[in-house]
Each structure stands twice: as C-alpha cells, then as structure tokens.
Amino acid sequence: MPTEQETTTLASRLEDLLHGDDVSEAVELLASIHPADQADLYIHLDPEARVALLALLSSDGLAQLLGHLDEDLRQEMVDGMPRAALAPVLDRAESDIAVDILRLLPPAEAARVLSNMSTAPQITPLLGHADESAGGLMTRGYVALHKEMTVAQAMTFLRLSRPLAEEAYYLYVLDADNRLQGVVNLRQLIVSNPQTRIEDVMTADVIAVTAGTDQEEVARLLQHYRLRALPVTDENRVLSGIITADDVIDVITEEATEDMYRLAGLDVEASVLSPVKRSLRRRVPWLVVNLMTAFISALTVSAFESTISQVALLAAFMPVIAGHGGNTGTQVSTLVVRGIALGEVTSRDAARIVGKEVAFGLVHGVIVGSLTAVLALILSGNLWLAGVVFGAMIGNVMVAGIFGAIIPLGLRAIKMDPALASAIWLTTFTDVVGFLMLLGAGALLVSKLA
C-alpha cells in the first residue's frame, strides 16, 4: 500500500501524463497500479485529468475502479461518463456494486442503462432490497450445482462456466426447485471419486439468511461461525445470492464508526476532512441542541444564586461533581453500547447490569467522595461543606452509573439505536442531578456553611 506521500507524487506524475500527448505512457503507468490504489490516486487528480483517466480505462478497468471508490466519487465518475458507456461497465462489475451505482441514478435513467445490460436478469431482482439488508449486500455471483450431478459432471460444468475466482470458494447445491440443499467446496470435488453424486459429498447443514436480514445480523453470523460467505435465500429456501466476507468487513467498519460518532453526538456522515460549510451543516445542529440542554444546567444553577453568593466555594465543586458523574456515565454507556453491538449484552442482562452498577457505584462513590471531601476540607476548613460534597458525589456517581446502563438498554428494548445514548444527553442529566444535589444540600445547610 503506497504511503500518502507516494500517492501524491504518483498522482502529479499521472496528471502530467494525462495532460500531455503521450497517452501510451499513461496507459502503461495505470496498468501497473492496483485498482484500489488507482482509486486513491483518482481523489488527487484535477477534474480534467479525471476525465482523461476514465477515457483510458477499459470497461473492465472502470468496473474495478468503481468498486474501490466511495459513494461521492462514484456519483461524480458516473456523472462524467456518457450513459451509453455505463452499461458495459456495470456488466463487468460485481453485482452488488452495479446495484449500488444504478441506485445513484434517477429511476428513468437507471431503467435505460439496465435495458442495455446483458446481466440485467441477475441485477434487476437485487434492486428491490434495502441498502443495509442482506439483499442489498448480496451478489448473484455464485456457482450452483444440481444435487444429482456427479463429481465429474460438476467439474466439467465448472470448466465450461469459468466462474470468477471469488465466486468459486463455496459451491451451492440446489434441488430441482432451486432450493438450497447443501454446500461443497472445490477441494471436496477434487478429492472425491468422480462418479460420486454431489449430494453424497456435500455438507447438508448450510447456514443461510433471507434478503430482509439486517446487515449487522449478517456480520454477526459470519463472524460467529467464521464463514467466508453466507447464502441468501427466499422464504422457500430458494437461493437468491451470496454475501462474501470482504463486504462484511466494510459493514463492520461502518457500524463501528456509526456507534462511535453517535456516542459523541456526531452525524454519521461527518468527517474531519470535509469542507467547513458541510461540517457546519452536519455538526452545528447537534451542538446547538446540546447547548439548549446545557441551558437547563444553567437555569438549575441560577435558581441557587443566593446560596452561591453566600458560599461561593460551592461553585468550585460544581465541575468536580458534575464532571465525574458525566465521565462515570459515559464509561458505562460506552461499555453497554459496545457490548450490545458485539452481541455480548442483551436486554435480559439489564437487571444484572444495573445491580452491578449499584454495587460498583457505592464503592466507587465512597472512594471519590472521600477524596473530594478532603479537598473541600482543605479549601474551606468546614466539615459541613465536606459532608455536602461527599454526599453529592456518591449520589451523582450512583445515578450516572444506573442511567448510563438503563438508557442504552431501554433504547434497545424499544428497537432504537442504543448509541443514541450519547454523551451529550447523559452529561446534561448528570450535570443537573449533580447540581441539584450539591446546591440543594448547600441551600438547606447554608447557615452552617457560610
């Protein structure tokens, strides 16, 4: 994998060649670069060079390049290509990628492109599935054998049909109604007696999903059973496609990013590299919502204005108690959100987790409450103040732990994304509870503290 530095150097060399007259040198250079790296180069080229590059690639080359570009660049590349050129390219692409690209077009144009594609019969049924479902991930590129074939017939069939390498890892065995009966791999064929029937060689228990299965579930199955591909069937177990491990790697990466961003109150599409304007549009709305929740904290504190003016030192402990509650809650909700994503935590564990957080909070609260009380005693010499700080800290840490667990588990129970239990909401909550405990106790005992 070339470094960022090498990519930039190569990009400017390629750009020079593409702007120049010597096309053959550019073609030669391109041929020496893996499509995945071509995609990285493409990002760095100026618009004119991009168009020139597309003109130099074969349909095969374009299909492979498309497979490695992200959605924004695919859109741009497709927009820059004559529509008539698109059909042969999509014929060469893996079918899940062809479908993704047809989805980028207005329906009428997609239909026109599709009508010129020789693979249309395989592609059309895929268009009906949601992007984030098994149906949206699957490809039609699989090899199916009939269970009554002999091993020798199967080998002849493979020799004639010349499947792509990626498609031939598992060979799926169907009955006369195209229902999935089993799976064999090439190695089983090679080592078996040529006259054996396929159904006597195959493994009969095949793990399969239906097209509506969520992509997270697909990823979990593949990971759980350590599979390299997963067949997709309809409700009658008729085989409709397969999902390969490399597509699932992308899903796992995407889902982890999504959870991380949600926990930080970020839009899933946010990126630190996107232009300022787009960043403002994507990040500011959430931040303003967050500000509004912080106003609740401000109003809570302002209700205790007279207490604070009498015992100003209380203000010094506001960030300690609120902040520590916030961090405790964030830790618990991060653990729960990730545990749910990894399939380790289910709603049945709720009681156990909350019980555990209560015990944890008591011990933890006494430790941090005592330390904070000592600081209060040093700063004020007032035992009452130390007591108020101690109590508020234990209380807030307990509440933070319990709600840090309950909120994502509750969201999960009502079928919402647990990661929406973002730090922003939880922190406001622990702020308000912390302030109420600290300043409320302070107000009650103000005569002892002042």
Next chain:
Amino acid sequence: MPTEQETTTLASRLEDLLHGDDVSEAVELLASIHPADQADLYIHLDPEARVALLALLSSDGLAQLLGHLDEDLRQEMVDGMPRAALAPVLDRAESDIAVDILRLLPPAEAARVLSNMSTAPQITPLLGHADESAGGLMTRGYVALHKEMTVAQAMTFLRLSRPLAEEAYYLYVLDADNRLQGVVNLRQLIVSNPQTRIEDVMTADVIAVTAGTDQEEVARLLQHYRLRALPVTDENRVLSGIITADDVIDVITEEATEDMYRLAGLDVEASVLSPVKRSLRRRVPWLVVNLMTAFISALTVSAFESTISQVALLAAFMPVIAGHGGNTGTQVSTLVVRGIALGEVTSRDAARIVGKEVAFGLVHGVIVGSLTAVLALILSGNLWLAGVVFGAMIGNVMVAGIFGAIIPLGLRAIKMDPALASAIWLTTFTDVVGFLMLLGAGALLVSKLA
C-alpha cells in the same frame, strides 16, 4: 444463530444430560450443535458440566471449540485438561490458535506439550512473533506449489495432500528457494490446459507482508485490496505463513473496541458484564486519575471565590461554557481518531484540519456565543455579563476545536495511540480554559457586573 433464550434453554438441557447417566444422548445433542454455538453454551454450564463436556468431545471437537472461546475461557479449559491430552488437540487446531494456547502455558509446560505435537515443526517458528503482529496472526496452513510444476502435476499434488478447504483458496507459487513468486487459485487450475506450467498461469504481483507488520496495517491492506488472504514472508521473500480474512474481521472489531474504550477513558479489558471486583480494579484507577484532573478545575474556580460571591450568576454559565467546549473537543477528537484508524487522516493533514477547525470554531462560536449571551441578558439584564459570556464561549470553543484535533494528531506523530486523547483529559482542559476565560473576564469587570 440461537437467541440468548434458546442458548440458556439448551444449556440447562445439556447440563441435565451431562449430570445424568445417559452419555450417548449428550453426545448426540453436542454433535448437532455448531462449535461456535457450543462455545456460547459452554459459558452457561456449571464447572462440573464443563469438565464432563470436555471429556465427551474428540480431539477434533475440542480443537474446534477452543477456536471459538475467548482467552479467559481458553485458559480455564486448558487448566481443566490433563496436559497429555493437550498435544493431540493442538495438532488438530488451526495453527494460529495452537500458538495462542501454547502462549497461555508456563514456558516449561508449553515446551513439554510441544514436544508431543506432530505439528511442532510448523508451530515452533510461529511462537516467536508478537501477538498483535502479522506473525502472531498467521497460520502455516497454506498450499505451496512449485513454479515448474505443470497444472496436471499440481492437481495430483492437491489430490494427494488433501488440504483443508480454508487453506485452498489461494495456492502460493514458490521457486526452488521457497521464495514467493506468485499466486494461483483452484479455478485457474481447473480451467487451464493440464500441460501448462504453473508459472505461466499464476498472477505474479502478490501483495505480501513481513511477520513484524502490525495487525492494524494487515487489516488495512486486506480491506484496501479486498483480499481474502495475505501471505507473510521473511525479508528474503521466503513464504512463512498466511493470514485469512476471518482472522482480520476479529482484528477490526478488536481495534474499534479499543479506540472506543480509550476515548471514554476505559481499560481495554473492561466489560459491563465482568464481576464488580474486577470492574472496580479496571475502571476505578482511571476514574481517580480523572478526579485528580477535575481537582485542577476546582482549584481554578476557587481562585475566583470572591468574584463569584459578588456575581453568583457567573456560576450558572460555568457548566454551559465548559460543557460546550468539552463536547466540541470530543467531537473533533473522535473524528480525528476514527479518521486515523480508517487510514483517511495522516499527520500531513494536520495544518489543513487545524485551519478548518479555526474557521469552523469562529462561525460555531458566534452562533452559540450569541445564544448564550441572550440567556445571560434574560437572567441578569446586564449587557456586560452577556459580553463576558459571549467572549468566553467563542474562545473556549475555538481552543477546544484546535486542541481536539492537535492532541490525537500529535500523539500519532510521536507514535502513540491517538485514542489516548480521551474525553477525560480534553474535558479537563476545556473546563480549565473555559473557567479562566469566564471568571477571569468576570474578575476584571466585576464592578460592571455586580
């Protein structure tokens, strides 16, 4: 994949069978369960039933079960087995798993087990590699062909050597000195003329790594080039093993968890389900460190005690300004940490990112500063206070954005984990800066505010 409910039901049924007399029924039940699901069941069994289950499984069955257990359970399972029984089990396991398990034993015991293993010559060289490197991930289970073989000879060789299905996806082509020359797949063999030499069929440009390559880099390569396996060579390009896509799925999941936990200031081994005592040991040290950093905030605020007692309303804006800075900084550092992990952000982007965050911070700061100033005006009717709040908000948001980007990029530049830029440190920093700006300006203008 059975639900949690089904697993519990099945576990108690299996437990009953294992405690009873009818062993054959337990064996039959076990045989119908996938090893991945057996591993889930194992977690739910009582210690006695676990021992009984291990006694019922063949070496093959034990090897497969071990492959699906996590490290804690592997340790327990290995501890519960007679050492003499271990060698044949590890002989059956995939070599990367055998190595992981040998690493769990004291060196002298590992050597004794190894001396009884028939696969010792393949396993011993793997023991020298770090767990999180390509060498620690790789398996010796690959198929190597000589470049001078004909296709027909290669097929005969495969028929006789009967490789495992997982091993036969890519076939690596070596020269007389075992140096990696190319790769072919079974499908290429099947469709080629039997008399062709392998070197004329193979793909010559093979992407490979050395044993010392970090597992994150391995994952990135596999994902970037969409490979199903990656060969590992020494510095002379002699093939030493391969890494398969399913092992990389685990690495990607692990690394994402690690980043998420570090961002929340959590120990990588923490889990919401672990016993209270272990949780206390793993989470409390970090939380106490966090508390100490919060004490810096408390001392900052206490320095302004007299200002606060004169203008108590300033305390109401402390959580707004500090909290909003904290959230802004957390968002930016989450984006940068994830961008680095995905290979989208490098240190060369630093200047661009910081420049962008300055522009973002100005616009964002003016928006949220104005909103907060309006609240200040409503609560106090004092324009000076509104001005102080406005200025402190802009300043803190800018600082938070810049440092939220610089800290992870800087950690990366000095080869440390960018995710150590956890919310805990950043939040303390934004707290202190926010308080200094708000209360400092308040102290200077106290006569206008009171």
